[in-house]
Amino acid sequence: MSSKMKALVKEKCAPGATIKQVDIPKLGPHEVLVEVMATSICGTDLHIYNWNRWAASRIQPPVILGHEMSGNIVKVGSAVKSWHLGDYVSLECHFSCGICYQCRTGRANICRNCNILGVNLDGCFASYVRVPENNLWKNNSNLPPEIACLQDPIGNAVLATSSIEMRSNTVMVTGCGPIGLFTTGVCRVGGASKIYAVDYNEYRLQLARQMGAAYTINPLQLDPVREIWKDTGGEGVDAVMEMSGSEERLQDGLKAVKNGGIVSLLGIPKEKVSLDLADDVIFKGITLTGISGREIFNTWYITSALVSSLLDAGQVITHRLKLEEYEEAFSIMQSGKCGKIILYP
Amino acid sequence: MSSKMKALVKEKCAPGATIKQVDIPKLGPHEVLVEVMATSICGTDLHIYNWNRWAASRIQPPVILGHEMSGNIVKVGSAVKSWHLGDYVSLECHFSCGICYQCRTGRANICRNCNILGVNLDGCFASYVRVPENNLWKNNSNLPPEIACLQDPIGNAVLATSSIEMRSNTVMVTGCGPIGLFTTGVCRVGGASKIYAVDYNEYRLQLARQMGAAYTINPLQLDPVREIWKDTGGEGVDAVMEMSGSEERLQDGLKAVKNGGIVSLLGIPKEKVSLDLADDVIFKGITLTGISGREIFNTWYITSALVSSLLDAGQVITHRLKLEEYEEAFSIMQSGKCGKIILYP
Amino acid sequence: MSSKMKALVKEKCAPGATIKQVDIPKLGPHEVLVEVMATSICGTDLHIYNWNRWAASRIQPPVILGHEMSGNIVKVGSAVKSWHLGDYVSLECHFSCGICYQCRTGRANICRNCNILGVNLDGCFASYVRVPENNLWKNNSNLPPEIACLQDPIGNAVLATSSIEMRSNTVMVTGCGPIGLFTTGVCRVGGASKIYAVDYNEYRLQLARQMGAAYTINPLQLDPVREIWKDTGGEGVDAVMEMSGSEERLQDGLKAVKNGGIVSLLGIPKEKVSLDLADDVIFKGITLTGISGREIFNTWYITSALVSSLLDAGQVITHRLKLEEYEEAFSIMQSGKCGKIILYP
Amino acid sequence: MSSKMKALVKEKCAPGATIKQVDIPKLGPHEVLVEVMATSICGTDLHIYNWNRWAASRIQPPVILGHEMSGNIVKVGSAVKSWHLGDYVSLECHFSCGICYQCRTGRANICRNCNILGVNLDGCFASYVRVPENNLWKNNSNLPPEIACLQDPIGNAVLATSSIEMRSNTVMVTGCGPIGLFTTGVCRVGGASKIYAVDYNEYRLQLARQMGAAYTINPLQLDPVREIWKDTGGEGVDAVMEMSGSEERLQDGLKAVKNGGIVSLLGIPKEKVSLDLADDVIFKGITLTGISGREIFNTWYITSALVSSLLDAGQVITHRLKLEEYEEAFSIMQSGKCGKIILYP
Secondary structure, eight states: OOSEEEEEEEOSSSSOOEEEEEEOOOOOTTEEEEEEEEEEOOHHHHHHHHTOHHHHHHOOSSEEOOOEEEEEEEEEOTTOOSOOTTOEEEEOOEEOOSSSHHHHTTOGGGOTTOEEBTTTBOOSSBSEEEEEGGGEEEOOTTSOHHHHTTHHHHHHHHHHTTTSOOTTOEEEEEOOSHHHHHHHHHHHHTTOSEEEEEOSOHHHHHHHHHHTOSEEEOTTTSOHHHHHHHHTTTOOEEEEEEOSOOHHHHHHHHHHEEEEEEEEEOSOOSSOEEEOHIIIIITTTOEEEEOOSOOTTHHHHHHHHHHHTTOOGGGGEEEEEEGGGHHHHHHHHHHTOOSEEEEEO | OOSEEEEEEEOSSSSOOEEEEEEOOOOOTTEEEEEEEEEEOOHHHHHHHHTOHHHHHHOOSSEEOOOEEEEEEEEEOTTOOSOOTTOEEEEOOEEOOSSSHHHHTTOGGGOTTOEEBTTTBOOSSBSEEEEEGGGEEEOOTTSOHHHHTTHHHHHHHHHHTTTSOOTTOEEEEEOOSHHHHHHHHHHHHTTOSEEEEEOSOHHHHHHHHHHTOSEEEOTTTSOHHHHHHHHTTTOOEEEEEEOSOOHHHHHHHHHHEEEEEEEEEOSOOSSOEEEOHIIIIITTTOEEEEOOSOOTTHHHHHHHHHHHTTOOGGGGEEEEEEGGGHHHHHHHHHHTOOSEEEEEO | OOSEEEEEEEOSSSSOOEEEEEEOOOOOTTEEEEEEEEEEOOHHHHHHHHTOHHHHHHOOSSEEOOOEEEEEEEEEOTTOOSOOTTOEEEEOOEEOOSSSHHHHTTOGGGOTTOEEBTTTBOOSSBSEEEEEGGGEEEOOTTSOHHHHTTHHHHHHHHHHTTTSOOTTOEEEEEOOSHHHHHHHHHHHHTTOSEEEEEOSOHHHHHHHHHHTOSEEEOTTTSOHHHHHHHHTTTOOEEEEEEOSOOHHHHHHHHHHEEEEEEEEEOSOOSSOEEEOHIIIIITTTOEEEEOOSOOTTHHHHHHHHHHHTTOOGGGGEEEEEEGGGHHHHHHHHHHTOOSEEEEEO | OOSEEEEEEEOSSSSOOEEEEEEOOOOOTTEEEEEEEEEEOOHHHHHHHHTOHHHHHHOOSSEEOOOEEEEEEEEEOTTOOSOOTTOEEEEOOEEOOSSSHHHHTTOGGGOTTOEEBTTTBOOSSBSEEEEEGGGEEEOOTTSOHHHHTTHHHHHHHHHHTTTSOOTTOEEEEEOOSHHHHHHHHHHHHTTOSEEEEEOSOHHHHHHHHHHTOSEEEOTTTSOHHHHHHHHTTTOOEEEEEEOSOOHHHHHHHHHHEEEEEEEEEOSOOSSOEEEOHIIIIITTTOEEEEOOSOOTTHHHHHHHHHHHTTOOGGGGEEEEEEGGGHHHHHHHHHHTOOSEEEEEO
16 A cells, blocks of 8 residues: 555635545544445535635644545544454544533533544545444445445434424425435435425425435425425425525425424524524424534434435436546536535545 | 114123123213224233133123224213314323322323223223213324224333333333234334344244344243343343233343343233342343333324334234124134234124 | 304404404314403414504404313314313414415425415404314413413414524523413423523513523613623533524524524515525534424424423413403504513404 | 551451451553542441352452542552542442443443442452542532442432432332331432331431431231322322342332332342232333442442432441451441441451
């Protein structure tokens, strides 16, 4: 093994990124080195690539991008006992501290001292990536690498839907980017009786129908709230999965959900959001929950089982490119004419 | 409408029952009269028919049998406002008191002063049945009557499975009578990753496979515990649905379930059951829950949605007979060579 | 019994109200007449008295005010079986429809077709009040009437605190009106380890200390967020009880609560509220729940037990007046120099 | 520091134990050495001392006894970063594997590959004890060592009571050994409205009254079921905490609990237990949960807050002895005339 590897690096506090040769990371006693087989691009990667306000406030170049991946272990640290060369793995990208209140009570996904791969630490858009042994997840050997890397965003969808009685429920999914699409699929295989998907993007509404949305609504053409009230006979939906980050869609969701309903918030608004808490939350007895990451590893067990059986996650993949084609990949993402994009290093 | 109707009546404290003409019930102000379209036979009906020990302790003849049904409202009491002639309904057979602690805290299914149709009160194996308005459930108009009457036992299965995260879970169903078969189906459409069904009866194991059991085990041939531990790679199952009432099957279930697992108890044991609580429950951190009836009406909403969409409940129906053929029907049930038997009045 | 009674009536679409003689209500078959022994004034009553925007949009005069009360049954409707002359009762003021999804699934407090005593229907600031039998709650005979009438607002506090593991938790209560004060007491007797109470009103902060707040914060003097972070060693509080309706206090609460914390929303904001959902809810994994009314009757069982044993609710009562002194009562409430005000009819 | 230390060692497969000098343990990179300040004796220690059937099947001498303790860190392993010399700590005695399903889903207390201090591994009845860094709990500096060591058994009580709405509930505690006594106290400070404590031992019933039991019942004198039904007006208790391991007491509990009630099983039966599942569990809709250890560390946060504020755990301590007086200590425990016994090394 050479001492150098290929990596997609954010080098400067400015838009863009560069493919370059960098040192293969050295391992601490509890770390492993994984040879990357497949990666996928997250919206977060696009924000960093574009160098938006959030990225500027959070990222300190140089850093290797990427956090969704699958691959094989090629080296293990001196104290690693449970993992072995050749193990086929994916990884939980939130590297939690292990000692804060949240970590010690089973909520490491909202650790107060969390580092995130591809954000604070060198990521996986590279030939190799270094991972603490506690962050590894063993994949079923027959799971294709391009599906295995998707367990990170599918896990977001699984966590967002975890607090609802899925069987029989009606669900509104606002925002049909990849996580909205996975959420649609996860609801369908969990027994949801009807899924309403909302987006401006017709390309993505078409994908939502493939994933199991029975009714897709483009707000440019129809009022989502009115359509849902009509179609549910005045009941409203049981749950809203807010995956867009849009104030307008969240307001729609709060109007469309029935009294006592549940709203999962996963889409990240760019600015403050204005809500009519009195009429839309308090009098209705609504519960809103912020969804961050995945429960470690409860969500992974569920996700792993779903991608191995009922959920056809591959339907969301619309493009497969080489890591070197990253400029085209980010350009496609920017256009919105895509589901999930796989990058092969 | 004549003043008499046909009914299957338990007349004496002895085995058997008789078809005879009886008075059509008179209505109180909050009651309705339903013309019965389809009924199905429950194990409870068989116990009463056979006049077993439980029946002898509980039933005071004469009483009309039966509690699973669908039909149309043909008459409403003077104070009934929410129900109308022609409404297509099923019914919740637990008539609760409305004033005990359980009723006032949303658990009317375990009301302390409950009357049960076909047990304490005249049942639905008849041309007409009288029902309090609060016990009615409105059916979708396109649901076949023989499916609509099954919502009672399917509701048992729905309640038994309500406390588990179904998606991805492995489930062991012990006992493949109709409720075990419905449970298998309910688990499958809720996203269970693998269902193990256990019974001595090969006829019913075949039905279990149709309903979605991936692995059926006949304890005469194989040890269920050993098979499940082998097949789950030493993990054990996430949940056990005990539908047989057999001490041996429950002991198997407690051995086969993983630490922290969930066991729903629905099958009624004939005698006391001996359990190794130390090793099989306490050290393993197991939760056992007794399942009785259906949550009124939370379970009905879920059940109704399932039979209208994902769950093919009709697969469990193996015989359709006229009410007059009740002797044959009970004889088939006794033999065990059946799924669910429909009786048309 | 005369056919007339004294009542405090909102007669016109304008501020104020009038004491006058009105007909004693006639009973339907399932209703009872209660002779009122004690009532208490709610913020809602003040809004109606003042005729603010919400009142103008909701109230159709003439209507008798008031919904918090205790008294004795003096007459029962022809079909009432479970209640008797002389029964000492309080009442649940949300008269739910009984047939909507929410009512049929144990959530009648958020019934879609709800009528509210003293809002849509004639209330209890009168010598007698008419109540459906299903809305009655039987009081312990040794509970003073002025405490018994408080079970309605204490029930709000009980429901607001129901989803948190109280033992050991730290709680921030924003807004120390009567419900905030009861919430403080309910948290204390439930084992909360430290309660932080926030209000501008020093009179009420003093009451909060009496009810068990270990640390009271006046935002005019200190920044609640900074104080709480300092005092909790950088952990933040486990739960926030938002009882003020103030945007600023809710924003404080979201900053002061720890990752994974719980926020109950009960105070009614007058306008839309602007929230930083990304940083304060989503990344922190916060759950917000709108609290409306009381669970019927689960909350009442808890409330009733608390006022009969651990909770000294009388400490919140600061004024006791006759119904005829209503102008003084509302004037005191307007000033904020009070806890709960009792009105005796 | 000398290389030898004092320890109470089970040397042979026979009753008894011996004080002797043994090597101070050597540390791995992630371990620390704690100088023991106070320990307390658990029923498990007595079983091992007496060499009962369970002990004979589980223990492989030689092993140092004891697992409940508090002390100061005097040495840290080379890779330990979060703990420091002088830290005042207690410890979680279940050393879990970290990689099984249970460990990876937040349920390390029922880890499938668990080692237990003083059972599989050398314990804390010694001058020093070796502990993995992940098992340490930092104590408040003002907590007395003899209280700090009790957090292990108090944690059992906290976990046993975690699934019930404590406020207002009535609770039956069967078995008033130390954990039963702590459970009584934990229920009281959590707001339970009435606690019934059952034991044959009058000495311990007296302690139960001190800890907050309003009604103590000796089954030699009164039938617990009849007394509880009478005293609760025919309602039964909301929850049963089974801390005795007695079949008879569990059967009592199942009779005394109300429909829909909760039963926590913590006392370890010596043999199989025979239960009337039909009448006492299934038709009543009862939930039974096996309680093992403590949630790591969720239970510790709660326990730590309780012993620092509301819970007067010291009331349960009846004897304080030196480690060298272990024979007297075990003899007192055997007699049952004690609450908790502290051993100072």
